[in-house]
Amino acid sequence: MxxxxxxxxxxxxxxxxxxxxxxxxxxxxxxxxxxxxxxxxxTVYEDVLVSPAGQQVEYEAPIYGTRERVVQIASARVSYEIVPAITRTIYRSVRVDDGGYSWEWRIINGRKVLCKVRHKARYERVAEIVVVEPERRRRVVLPAEYESVAEEVLVRPEQRRIIDIPASYQTVVRRVVxxxxxxxxxxxxxxxxxxx
Structure with a gap:
């Protein structure tokens, strides 16, 4: 030059x-x-890189649900209880006085006389409790106890997805000598x- x-x-x-x-x-x-x-x-048309290719990671949260299940809260067990005696009230006549003789003053036809008086036996009705079935010890089997409980369960775990992003180009027009x-x-x- x-x-x-x-x-x-x-x-x-x-x-x-x-x-x-x-x-x-x-x-x-x-x-x-x-x-x-x-x-x-x-005039030259040239593709210029605007953004390079890359990857994007998308996350989807896990999904949980509720499930009911039966759990045992108490096991079967044996206990003993006292069964009271079974009684019944019965009524019967009981001689409370044998009767017999006694002396007593009486006035008969205006005359006071001592008389020998004969008495009949005297009975009374009395109540009596009788045991029909005596007291006893009874074995009681208590079954296991169960309860329904709700628990959280994983329906779908967390998911990760990789998305490929292509490079982005733009056409640029320029004049060259x-x-x-x-x-x-x-x-x-x-x-x-x-x-x-």
Missing amino acids: IRKTASLALTGITVLGMASEAAAGGRAVECYEQVNRPAVYD VREGSSSWRRVHIPRHCRY
């Missing part, structure tokens, strides 16, 4: 020298004109002015 600039500068000085010589009345031997070539551009612009000198022939 430096060499090209120096060459252009040298050519420019030469042309200026010729111009001044022509202005002074001399005849041009060679003539050059500057040729500018513009830069050439092209295909050929840079340049300047050069071209020898020209101008009749009656420059010999070619």
Whole structure:
């Protein structure tokens, strides 16, 4: 690039020298004109990575439910109890007095006389409790006791899912230089002015 600039500068000085010589009345031997070539551009479509590929982990919480089950809260056992006696009340006549004889004063036909009096036996009804079945000891078997309880159970465990996320790209449009612009000198022939 430096060499090209120096060459252009040298050519420019030469042309200026010729111009001044022509202005002074001399005849041009060679003539050059500057040729500018513009830069050439092209449109380039390029995919640019916006976000790289990766993985995302999603978690789903475990699901619990309730289940009822029967549990034994007391085992079978044996105990003993006293069965009271069975009694019955019966009534019977009991002789409370044998009777017999006694002496007592009586007035008969206005006369006071001592009489021997005969008494009958005297009975009374008395209640009596009789044992129908005596007291006894009885063996009692108590069955096991059960109870229904609710408990929490795992229906579905925690789940983990890995999701692949593809890379994300975006198309970017940009202009690129295909050929840079340049300047050069071209020898020209101008009749009656420059010999070619």
